Amino acid sequence: MKILITGATGLLGRAVYNQLNSNKEIEATGIGFSRAELPLIKLNLRDNKKVSLFLEEKKPDLIIHCAAERRPDVSEADPSASEQLNIEVTRNLANISEKLGCSMIYISTDYVFDGSNPPYYADSETNPLNFYGKTKLAGEKAVTNNLKNFTILRVPILYGSELYPGESSIGSIYASLSKNRGGKFDDIAVRYPSHTEDVAIVLDRIISASIEGKDITGIFHFSGNEALTKYKMAEIMASFMNINVDCIYPDRSGSGAALRPRDSHLDTSRLRLVISLPGRSFEDGIKLVLERFYLTKTK
Numbered sequence: 001m002k003i004l005i006t007g008a009t010g011l012l013g014r015a016v017y018n019q020l021n022s023n024k025e026i027e028a029t030g031i032g033f034s035r036a037e038l039p040l041i042k043l044n045l046r047d048n049k050k051v052s053l054f055l056e057e058k059k060p061d062l063i064i065h066c067a068a069e070r071r072p073d074v075s076e077a078d079p080s081a082s083e084q085l086n087i088e089v090t091r092n093l094a095n096i097s098e099k100l101g102c103s104m105i106y107i108s109t110d111y112v113f114d115g116s117n118p119p120y121y122a123d124s125e126t127n128p129l130n131f132y133g134k135t136k137l138a139g140e141k142a143v144t145n146n147l148k149n150f151t152i153l154r155v156p157i158l159y160g161s162e163l164y165p166g167e168s169s170i171g172s173i174y175a176s177l178s179k180n181r182g183g184k185f186d187d188i189a190v191r192y193p194s195h196t197e198d199v200a201i202v203l204d205r206i207i208s209a210s211i212e213g214k215d216i217t218g219i220f221h222f223s224g225n226e227a228l229t230k231y232k233m234a235e236i237m238a239s240f241m242n243i244n245v246d247c248i249y250p251d252r253s254g255s256g257a258a259l260r261p262r263d264s265h266l267d268t269s270r271l272r273l274v275i276s277l278p279g280r281s282f283e284d285g286i287k288l289v290l291e292r293f294y295l296t297k298t299k
Contacts, residue, residue, distance in 0.1 A: 004031065
């Protein structure tokens with residue numbers, strides 16, 4: 001099976017590419033842009049003509065669309081760029097996929113919900129609070145309106161092995177803790193952090209389920225199980241960094257350029273009917289991340 005992964009240089013895309021590249025039944029091709037190095041292929045997804053020619057040549061059976069502007073505050077500050085990547089690129093990929101008879105897995109977000117009435121099911125009413133969430137919801141509609149064979153996987157806040165400090169918002173917690181040996185962290189928005197390697201495993205299992213003939217068309221949710229604010233995450237991370245938790249303080253001011261949902265917990269029951277789900281704890285997951293990258297860099 002020939003699978004193309006967009007955004008393969010990003011936090012999630014790297015994990016997905018590595019997972020699928022280890023599957024002998026899959027021929028995985030990863031594409032990126034600014035950071036693409038062999039074996040990944042450099043391709044500007046905003047160049048519709050080049051993307052079309054590339055896909056016509058590769059003829060993938062499946063596209064996993066991880067590429068996105070995923071930072072809410074950046075989306076708020078530069079809406080045009082966010083629209084282009086999150087909506088227009090997605091629409092173009094969906095149109096080409098339909099033309100070529102290729103299916104797509106589109107990675108979306110819990111931010112399509114307003115956080116006022118959790119948990120959220122695959123068919124729950126959407127109501128994004130910020131521009132990022134609106135563009136990702138528009139991306140979902142671009143997929144559903146233009147493509148017959150699709151899967152939309154909504155995921156919450158992600159963390160994983162990072163290339164540089166602060167690549168994820170959870171990595172930014174580490175960067176702040178490391179610099180200040182403490183600090184104030186948001187204690188309002190409840191998050192359900194999910195390790196990128198777990199998302200990659202889920203995608204691998206979704207693909208296997210599809211090959212086995214199971215119906216994976218439509219919208220599905222995957223999420224970590226623990227409800228944590230960034231303040232609580234900081235406390236857990238501090239325990240691995242020899243930082244006194246008394247130097248960590250809750251911030252209940254609700255600061256930030258873009259509004260965030262208070263609690264956008266994703267219900268995963270529909271996905272559980274199709275595949276088994278990984279369930280590592282945040283403590284285990286973040287310990288692994290810190291040991292792999294951050295803590296080894298400081299020794």
